[in-house]
Amino acid sequence: MNPPARVRLLPHLVSGWSAALILLLEFGFFALLLAPRDGGPHTFANASNIALILKYSSIYGIAAIGAAMIIGAGGIDLAPGAVIALASVVTGDLFVGGGWPLWAACVAGVGVGIGSGALAAVLVTAASLPPFIATLGVMGITRGAAFLITEGRFYDLSARVASGMAPLGVALALWPGVIMLVLTVVFQVLMVRTALGRHILATGGNEVAARYAGVRVGRVKAFVYMSGGALAALSGVVLAVVQGQGKADVASGYELDIIAAAVVGGASLSGGRASVVGAVIGSLIFGVLRNALTQVPRGTFADRLILGVAVLVIVVMDRLATRERN
Amino acid sequence: MRIHRRSALGTHHSRLRQLASAIILSFMALSGCSKPGDESRRLRFAVIPKALHIPVFDYARTGAERTARRLGGIEILWRGPETTDEIRQKEILESFIAQRVDGIAISCLNGDLLTDAINRAVDAGIPVVTFDSDAPKSKRLAFYGVNDIEAGRALGDGLAKLLGGRGRVALITSLGADNLQKRLDGAREALARYPAINIVEVFDVRDDPVRVAEIIAAGAQRYPDLDGWLSVGGWPVFMRNALDPIDPARTKFVAFDTIPPAPDLLRAGKVQLLVGQKYFGWGEESVRLLKRIIGGDRPQEVYHYSGIDVVTRDNVDAYLAQWKQWESGAPD
Numbered sequence A: 001m002n003p004p005a006r007v008r009l010l011p012h013l014v015s016g017w018s019a020a021l022i023l024l025l026e027f028g029f030f031a032l033l034l035a036p037r038d039g040g041p042h043t044f045a046n047a048s049n050i051a052l053i054l055k056y057s058s059i060y061g062i063a064a065i066g067a068a069m070i071i072g073a074g075g076i077d078l079a080p081g082a083v084i085a086l087a088s089v090v091t092g093d094l095f096v097g098g099g100w101p102l103w104a105a106c107v108a109g110v111g112v113g114i115g116s117g118a119l120a121a122v123l124v125t126a127a128s129l130p131p132f133i134a135t136l137g138v139m140g141i142t143r144g145a146a147f148l149i150t151e152g153r154f155y156d157l158s159a160r161v162a163s164g165m166a167p168l169g170v171a172l173a174l175w176p177g178v179i180m181l182v183l184t185v186v187f188q189v190l191m192v193r194t195a196l197g198r199h200i201l202a203t204g205g206n207e208v209a210a211r212y213a214g215v216r217v218g219r220v221k222a223f224v225y226m227s228g229g230a231l232a233a234l235s236g237v238v239l240a241v242v243q244g245q246g247k248a249d250v251a252s253g254y255e256l257d258i259i260a261a262a263v264v265g266g267a268s269l270s271g272g273r274a275s276v277v278g279a280v281i282g283s284l285i286f287g288v289l290r291n292a293l294t295q296v297p298r299g300t301f302a303d304r305l306i307l308g309v310a311v312l313v314i315v316v317m318d319r320l321a322t323r324e325r326n
Numbered sequence B: 001m002r003i004h005r006r007s008a009l010g011t012h013h014s015r016l017r018q019l020a021s022a023i024i025l026s027f028m029a030l031s032g033c034s035k036p037g038d039e040s041r042r043l044r045f046a047v048i049p050k051a052l053h054i055p056v057f058d059y060a061r062t063g064a065e066r067t068a069r070r071l072g073g074i075e076i077l078w079r080g081p082e083t084t085d086e087i088r089q090k091e092i093l094e095s096f097i098a099q100r101v102d103g104i105a106i107s108c109l110n111g112d113l114l115t116d117a118i119n120r121a122v123d124a125g126i127p128v129v130t131f132d133s134d135a136p137k138s139k140r141l142a143f144y145g146v147n148d149i150e151a152g153r154a155l156g157d158g159l160a161k162l163l164g165g166r167g168r169v170a171l172i173t174s175l176g177a178d179n180l181q182k183r184l185d186g187a188r189e190a191l192a193r194y195p196a197i198n199i200v201e202v203f204d205v206r207d208d209p210v211r212v213a214e215i216i217a218a219g220a221q222r223y224p225d226l227d228g229w230l231s232v233g234g235w236p237v238f239m240r241n242a243l244d245p246i247d248p249a250r251t252k253f254v255a256f257d258t259i260p261p262a263p264d265l266l267r268a269g270k271v272q273l274l275v276g277q278k279y280f281g282w283g284e285e286s287v288r289l290l291k292r293i294i295g296g297d298r299p300q301e302v303y304h305y306s307g308i309d310v311v312t313r314d315n316v317d318a319y320l321a322q323w324k325q326w327e328s329g330a331p332d
Helices: A005-014 A017-033 A047-072 A080-097 A102-125 A131-150 A172-193 A195-205 A207-212 A217-243 A254-264 A276-293 A299-325 B010-030 B056-071 B086-099 B111-123 B148-162 B178-192 B209-222 B262-267 B279-294 B316-327
Strands: A154-156 A245-247 B043-048 B074-078 B103-106 B128-131 B142-145 B167-173 B197-204 B228-231 B252-256 B273-276 B303-305 B309-311
Touching (some): A047 A080, A047 B086, A080 A154, A080 A245, A172 A195, A172 A217, A172 A276, A207 A217, A217 A245, A217 B086, A254 A299, A276 A299, A276 B086, B043 B279, B074 B279, B086 B103, B086 B111, B142 B279, B148 B178, B148 B228, B148 B252, B148 B273, B178 B197, B197 B209, B262 B316, B309 B316
Parallel strands (some): B043 B074, B128 B142, B142 B303, B167 B197, B167 B228, B228 B252
Antiparallel strands (some): A154 A245
8 A cells, every 4th residue: 555645755855864964963063163162152153154154055056956856867967057157147237237127137037047958958858969968068158158248247236236135024145045945845845746756757767667657758858957947047146136246257167066966965867866955955065064164274275175075975875875775 | 855665774874874974074074174272362364365276375375374473363364265266255255254253354356246245344343454456345444455557557568668669469367356457457558658559359368377378379379470468467477388389589478477487487588577566465464454453553545555576587586586585584
């Protein structure tokens, strides 16, 4: 007899918990390491610093939700960093240069991401290009378009966004974290409670079998690449509004950190397995590390090294666990 | 989340993850993550370069740490982005504000982007000074560095004189930084005084020494009859071979920055004029300014211009002798 839906949901939800445990251990470790000895205020474990970690992690985290779905469907996306930049530039161009209302410029920015995702989907499904090559091309096109639009300049949104702006009573600086958390819930539910979510993982697990089982693989791939593009673009739009600039060279190289966040969060690069919650927690693991290492002597010299080791150790452990389970 | 059945081994999986985290955290502890000891009684000054990989900032670090030792009771927190990542630099700056350090000195990758964070720091009672590259719209209390407009003029005038007031020239910059833009403006202004000099192109190298080598090679192909190059940053003279595609008998090269190996390139005749800054002074003067401000002596003037060193083949040996003294501790 099949367990009731609520019970079946549990394993999916807890899949991100091991990553959550790592996050908690990491936070606790740095809270102890950086605890003040003179009884003064804690420089790491305080509300404003946690808000800061959320603010900067969200740049990666929002895009990592899309990366998790794409990886789960057996693909890969190298374009998020470039899409973040292009969306920030388009939003800035329309808002500052074109005089559009902010909401309309933001919608257009996200539209750019949907467009770039659609291009990747066409290249992967219709032209049968390997996702690595297809999205490498999209990355070049989007980054190049951003530079073409700006010609090296940048759009200063901060001059037109009222200082102290607090939509719905929430300070602007807190919005990136709020958006990331809301999207995490929405896409986690989509992945675990809907047929589409199961079809995404079925496509990544065994594309041929999924096709025989009636999954419309092409549509599934189109959905994940377009969603991934939209989420990366949303990250760029949020970046432009909150940080106040649309610029072609922002987020260079972020795509690898975004993929790493998804993988640390439980996504398998061979497809069939991914966790939206895990991907966001993965980005928070990196965010805590980046933040804490600014307080550690020589920390910023070591952060790439430690991030690299963290990714390898977690993924190797995950692989060993999977092998034992199978 | 898995599409297939989860087994009871999930618990084991979880244990392995815990083991992984323990290994990572132990690694972090072993890799130099030490508690800063009884530093809390000392003044904690954060000094943030544009990026850790830009060599000129090593000397600023030396200057800052040396001055902190001389003044006593100061800890220098030297942190910066690994590469010229503006968002990462802002993240580091905001992290120091959340830590409530006693003072911040920063060389801004993008002054406008950092303005609101700098203002928040100053409003929260954390003094901020800028060095090398300013955030002119912010509330920073002081800036120490060259007058970039004048430095750019020195480069432009120097190249124009080397060319006898005529010829086709190309400019090299990295778009976005306030100081580089001012140097570019100064150079353009100086060259504009020579009607027979024509600027054929301005190249953006995005603060990347590898990219500059590529651009110089491509530019030499594109403009084989080019008479001169002018770089408002030191990227071409931070490497020994970036200028190899240029024939010095045909084409003159002037550049900003005088740190090694640039003087060797000057001696070899690959470069004809260099304009140097007070690299050690960036750190030294920033720390002095922060200490002054904390002592209640806020400077009246925001701009503290350091002056420049114009180095040619005629004075390069004297400059190198002076450099050794700076390295051994003489004030810059």
